[in-house]
Every structure is written in C-alpha cells, then in structure tokens.
Amino acid sequence: xxxxxxxxxxxxxxxxxxxxxxxxxxxxxxxxxxxxxxxxxxxxxxxxxxxxxxxxxxxxxxxxxxxxxxxxxxxxxxxxxxxxxxxxxxxxxxxxxxxxxxxxxxxxxxxxxxx
Amino acid sequence: xxxxxxxxxxxxxxxxxxxxxxxxxxxxxxxxxxxxxxxxxxxxxxxxxxxxxxxxxxxxxxxxxxxxxxxxxxxxxxxxxxxxxxxxxxxxxxxxxxxxxxxxxxxxxxxx
Numbered sequence: 001x002x003x004x005x006x007x008x009x010x011x012x013x014x015x016x017x018x019x020x021x022x023x024x025x026x027x028x029x030x031x032x033x034x035x036x037x038x039x040x041x042x043x044x045x046x047x048x049x050x051x052x053x054x055x056x057x058x059x060x061x062x063x064x065x066x067x068x069x070x071x072x073x074x075x076x077x078x079x080x081x082x083x084x085x086x087x088x089x090x091x092x093x094x095x096x097x098x099x100x101x102x103x104x105x106x107x108x109x110x111x112x113x114x115x
Numbered sequence: 116x117x118x119x120x121x122x123x124x125x126x127x128x129x130x131x132x133x134x135x136x137x138x139x140x141x142x143x144x145x146x147x148x149x150x151x152x153x154x155x156x157x158x159x160x161x162x163x164x165x166x167x168x169x170x171x172x173x174x175x176x177x178x179x180x181x182x183x184x185x186x187x188x189x190x191x192x193x194x195x196x197x198x199x200x201x202x203x204x205x206x207x208x209x210x211x212x213x214x215x216x217x218x219x220x221x222x223x224x225x226x227x
Contacts, residue, residue, distance in 0.1 A: 035216070037164075045156075045164065045207055047216040061214045064116075097163055102154060102209065103175065105163040 002026035002104045009109030017086040022098030029079035033101040038094035088113045121219035127227040136222045138191045138208035152211035155193045159204040
C-alpha cells in the first residue's frame with residue numbers, strides 16, 4: 001500500500017521559515033519525480049516545486065512565485081522529500097501536498113502564516 | 116506559463132447521467148518527446164486530489180472505465196458516464212509538459 005505522509009506544517013509568523021517533510025513507502029521512490037503542490041483555503045491547486053530522480057541528476061524546478069524562497073530536496077535512502085520555505089508571507093498560507101509525480105498524493109500539511 | 120482553462124466552472128448532474136468537462140491550454144501540450152502530459156484529477160470534499168487520467172487518455176490504476184479522457188494539442192475533454200455519488204467533487208486538469216506545471220481552476224460536480 002502506498003503511503004505518503006507530510007509533516008512540518010504549523011503556524012509561523014510572516015518572515016519566518018519552515019521545513020516540510022514527506023515520508024513515503026509502498027512504491028519505488030527512486031523511480032519517481034517528486035513534487036510539492038499547495039492549495040490555499042478554498043482555492044485551486046498550485047504547483048510549487050519538483051525534484052527529478054537520480055537518472056536526471058536530481059534536477060529541481062520551482063514556481064516563479066516562490067523561486068528564491070523555496071528549496072526542494074530528497075533523500076532516496078529514506079524515501080523522503082523535503083521543502084524548505086523561507087520569508088513566508090500570508091499568501092503562502094495553504095495545505096502543502098507531497099505527490100509522487102501526481103500519481104500518489106499525501107493528505108497534506110497545513111501551513112498558516114499569521115502574526 | 117501555460118494557462119489551463121476549464122469549463123464549466125460547475126456542473127449539476129443526476130445520478131446515472133453523463134457529463135463532460137472541457138480543458139483548454141494556452142499552448143500545445145505536445146512535449147518534444149511526442150508525449151502529451153495532460154492529466155485529470157478529482158478532489159473529493161475534505162480529501163487530497165487523486166489521479167484519474169494521465170497522458171490524455173490513460174486511466175490510472177483502479178480507476179473505473181466510466182471515466183474517459185480525450186483530446187489533443189490544446190483541447191481536452193473528460194467524460195464521466197453513469198455518474199455515481201462517489202464521483203462528486205472538484206475536477207482539475209493539469210499539464211506537466213512545460214514548467215511551471217499548471218492546473219485548471221477546477222470544475223465542481225454536484226448532484227441535480
């Protein structure tokens with residue numbers, strides 16, 4: 001059974017930082033590109049970042065709205081992916097989903113940016 | 116960025132009925148490798164999105180054949196036949212051909 005579990009969300013003040021983690025099991029993690037997608041309250045889906053697998057030299061891609069403030073990384077030995085987000089703004093408030101190239105999705109972790 | 120335009124915004128259907136959702140992209144979604152990375156997702160209330168269709172017309176594992184995808188280039192359609200209560204929610208199209216990957220704004224499927 002595929003399992004994807006995001007952790008690390010919470011309440012953070014504007015200008016603060018967070019590191020989101022995504023632990024996976026049940027599929028061949030090394031074969032997949034991994035993505036973070038977010039969803040602001042009551043809104044649609046917004047792609048945030050992607051990290052490719054070893055075959056593609058772990059290339060990374062970011063949404064322009066977040067570029068410079070986010071870093072995606074992965075640890076194949078732990079079947080895990082991470083998202084470091086800094087200089088957080090109110091508009092970054094959202095559920096952040098981890099997804100194995102959009103095939104499998106976690107339940108998300110809520111990030112709330114508020115003073 | 117590739118803009119994905121979904122229509123309609125919402126749709127009412129009777130159980131057992133059939134519906135179609137349209138998704139148009141601002142640029143061709145044909146990748147240099149010849150594949151077209153257009154997918155469809157369903158987000159049920161209170162849940163995370165789930166993949167229904169990938170590369171235009173391929174049903175993901177475990178997805179009913181009541182769901183079918185078609186289209187090419189910039190114009191795509193999702194059809195749902197014999198609608199069941201579990202089909203209700205918000206449907207999104209998404210493209211993975213170009214960066215940034217982008218999604219449509221969603222189509223909410225409700226019961227009539």
